[in-house]
Amino acid sequence: MKALYDLTPFTLLDYPDIPAAIFWFVGCNLRCVYCYNPDIVFGEARIEEEEALSFLAKRRGLLEGVVLSGGECTLYPNLIPFCVKIKALGYTIKLDTNAMRPDVIASLIAQGLIDYAALDYKAPEAKMSEICAGGSEKRFWESFHLLRESGIDYEVRTTLHPGLLNEDEIVSMAKALKHEGYDRAYYVQLFREGSETLGVLDPVGRRVDCEKLARYATLRT
Numbered sequence: 358m359k360a361l362y363d364l365t366p367f368t369l370l371d372y373p374d375i376p377a378a379i380f381w382f383v384g385c386n387l388r389c390v391y392c393y394n395p396d397i398v399f400g401e402a403r404i405e406e407e408e409a410l411s412f413l414a415k416r417r418g419l420l421e422g423v424v425l426s427g428g429e430c431t432l433y434p435n436l437i438p439f440c441v442k443i444k445a446l447g448y449t450i451k452l453d454t455n456a457m458r459p460d461v462i463a464s465l466i467a468q469g470l471i472d473y474a475a476l477d478y479k480a481p482e483a484k485m486s487e488i489c490a491g492g493s494e495k496r497f498w499e500s501f502h503l504l505r506e507s508g509i510d511y512e513v514r515t516t517l518h519p520g521l522l523n524e525d526e527i528v529s530m531a532k533a534l535k536h537e538g539y540d541r542a543y544y545v546q547l548f549r550e551g552s553e554t555l556g557v558l559d560p561v562g563r564r565v566d567c568e569k570l571a572r573y574a575t576l577r578t
């Protein structure tokens with residue numbers, strides 16, 4: 358079965374402390390205006406599962422982890438058996454997810470198939486439809502609670518385009534996370550101009566108050 362749009366054979370940046378490959382799953386259930394990956398969101402799968410697994414089999418000893426990214430990997434209908442095969446090859450798995458499929462996240466956790474998760478906290482509910490059509494803050498919290506209770510290592514992250522979210526909204530999101538018992542780094546990734554995006558964006562017209570944000574979040578540029 359064709360699963361992936363692309364495969365990055367090696368990264369030291371995307372899986373904390375582990376040399377890893379990235380599997381880019383095709384398609385997404387959101388339409389974030391700032392999305393850098395319209396090709397993946399609207400593309401077609403090009404790489405068979407068997408090809409990806411055979412790649413991993415050959416890289417045993419060189420790589421330790423696989424990042425499931427996209428697009429949105431939880432949409433892939435064969436994800437659970439695919440992850441079982443990845444684990445059988447001895448790899449650890451990091452899930453990168455927009456958090457909109459808590460049912461799939463629950464299955465992955467229940468079957469011991471993920472070792473680390475990066476969860477997008479896109480926006481407060483009032484901003485979801487403007488920033489990420491199809492998104493729901495309620496579903497984010499469902500996914501968050503599953504991970505919080507699971508004992509699995511995880512992180513929460515937000516992309517900040519200063520024309521879409523302001524510093525006060527980020528501070529409110531950070532406080533909401535803290536209120537829910539989140540005591541890890543909350544990563545805020547600043548939107549970078551220059552790439553093709555899924556939606557049409559106004560130019561970033563103002564500087565972000567990084568000093569203010571740094572009191573509540575860990576900034577990634």
Ligand code: SF4
Nearest residue numbers: 385387389392428455
């Ligand atoms: S940025 Fe949004 S639209 Fe793009 S892949 Fe991630 S969740 Fe999907």
